[in-house]
Amino acid sequence: MDEITEIYNKLGGIISEDDFRKKVEEKVEQMSGLCDVKTAAMLVAHDLGVTDTAKEVIKIKDINPEIGNVNFVAKVVSVFDVREFNRNDGTIGKVGNLMVADDTGSIRLTLWDERADLIKNGNIEVGDCMEISGYAKDGYSGTEVNIGRYGVINTTDQNIEVRLDSQKISEIRDGMGDINVSGKLLDISDVRTFQKKDGSQGRVGNILIGDETGKIRVTLWDEKVDSTKEMKLDDTIEIINGYARTNNFSQQVEIQIGNHGVLRKTDAEVEYRENFTPIADIIPGESYSIEGSVSGLGELREFDRDDGTTNMVSNIYVSDDTGRIRIALWGDHALLVDELDIDTPIQIIDAYSKAGFNDEIELSAGNRTRITIM
DNA sequence: CCCCCCCC
Numbered sequence: 497m498d499e500i501t502e503i504y505n506k507l508g509g510i511i512s513e514d515d516f517r518k519k520v521e522e523k524v525e526q527m528s529g530l531c532d533v534k535t536a537a538m539l540v541a542h543d544l545g546v547t548d549t550a551k552e553v554i555k556i557k558d559i560n561p562e563i564g565n566v567n568f569v570a571k572v573v574s575v576f577d578v579r580e581f582n583r584n585d586g587t588i589g590k591v592g593n594l595m596v597a598d599d600t601g602s603i604r605l606t607l608w609d610e611r612a613d614l615i616k617n618g619n620i621e622v623g624d625c626m627e628i629s630g631y632a633k634d635g636y637s638g639t640e641v642n643i644g645r646y647g648v649i650n651t652t653d654q655n656i657e658v659r660l661d662s663q664k665i666s667e668i669r670d671g672m673g674d675i676n677v678s679g680k681l682l683d684i685s686d687v688r689t690f691q692k693k694d695g696s697q698g699r700v701g702n703i704l705i706g707d708e709t710g711k712i713r714v715t716l717w718d719e720k721v722d723s724t725k726e727m728k729l730d731d732t733i734e735i736i737n738g739y740a741r742t743n744n745f746s747q748q749v750e751i752q753i754g755n756h757g758v759l760r761k762t763d764a765e766v767e768y769r770e771n772f773t774p775i776a777d778i779i780p781g782e783s784y785s786i787e788g789s790v791s792g793l794g795e796l797r798e799f800d801r802d803d804g805t806t807n808m809v810s811n812i813y814v815s816d817d818t819g820r821i822r823i824a825l826w827g828d829h830a831l832l833v834d835e836l837d838i839d840t841p842i843q844i845i846d847a848y849s850k851a852g853f854n855d856e857i858e859l860s861a862g863n864r865t866r867i868t869i870m
Numbered sequence: 871c872c873c874c875c876c877c878c
Contacts, residue, residue: 799878847875
């Protein structure tokens with residue numbers, strides 16, 4: 497590639513290469529031979545608003561808002577939908593986002609208007625390697641790079657090695673952003689709808705994922721709940737660009753996936769093994785999984801809640817080598833009592849412990865509990 | 871931004 501083409505490629509196609517070369521020749525003449533062709537090309541680029549053709553190419557980990565204009569190469573790891581919005585001057589703006597990564601990390605790109613069209617028209621896909629020139633600023637979840645009219649995003653033949661800093665579940669803390677994590681899909685909740693503060697209807701759903709270090713609840717907002725449609729239990733999934741918040745009710749840290757996050761299936765291998773607690777070790781106020789055999793069966797009962805709705809409950813007992821405990825089965829779980837026999841091997845996963853009837857400790861198996869009859 | 875551990 498000659499040096500004029502090299503500089504031309506940083507212009508993102510704002511003019512044709514022929515026109516660019518013509519302008520470079522004119523510039524050389526204009527300068528009466530005072531500058532070489534490369535310098536002339538850079539001056540023309542500058543005239544066209546691209547000011548940083550001479551700047552060095554940097555790595556993603558070194559990008560921060562203080563640098564301003566940045567040039568780098570990266571591989572596209574996720575593509576988000578383009579949204580249109582109304583500008584104050586009455587024109588319609590377009591904005592789209594990409595997550596890109598190199599061997600030092602990942603960063604979010606925001607593409608505006610005609611650059612956003614590259615996403616909309618399907619010209620940019622996951623796995624594409626890109627030359628990027630834009631400007632870094634502080635965004636919604638850390639530094640992001642904006643690519644507007646004079647920004648550049650071109651495919652390149654270079655193959656870029658990617659390292660997505662992947663966290664282990666046990667390392668996730670309240671307040672973290674840009675979380676990438678993989679796990680086994682352990683549970684998928686029903687989708688709930690709710691009224692947002694602005695009056696519109698929101699949707700929310702949860703999944704539970706686990707890796708070799710633990711498990712964590714994931715909350716999916718609005719259209720992100722649809723990501724689970726193609727998934728089934730035991731699939732390995734990955735989360736890109738999630739953020740962590742402590743749940744006000746449970747006081748447990750959860751991963752949230754909003755507009756900028758991705759949840760998808762992956763081929764990665766993830767090990768998950770459920771951790772079963774000996775019945776004798778159970779104390780009130782925690783979530784537990786136990787493994788044992790049925791040692792008592794109660795009756796199925798319907799009851800009315802204070803709010804007028806009805807629900808079902810049944811009680812069973814489960815024993816292991818260390819003790820025996822009562823389990824309250826709520827809702828659909830209650831029907832299990834008719835399928836169980838004494839000595840049936842059983843696993844009760846994620847049931848909540850509390851002091852129950854006669855102040856004896858018991859487990860509540862509610863809608864977040866999974867029960868496996870072995 | 872939601873769920874909210876409920877029975878006898």
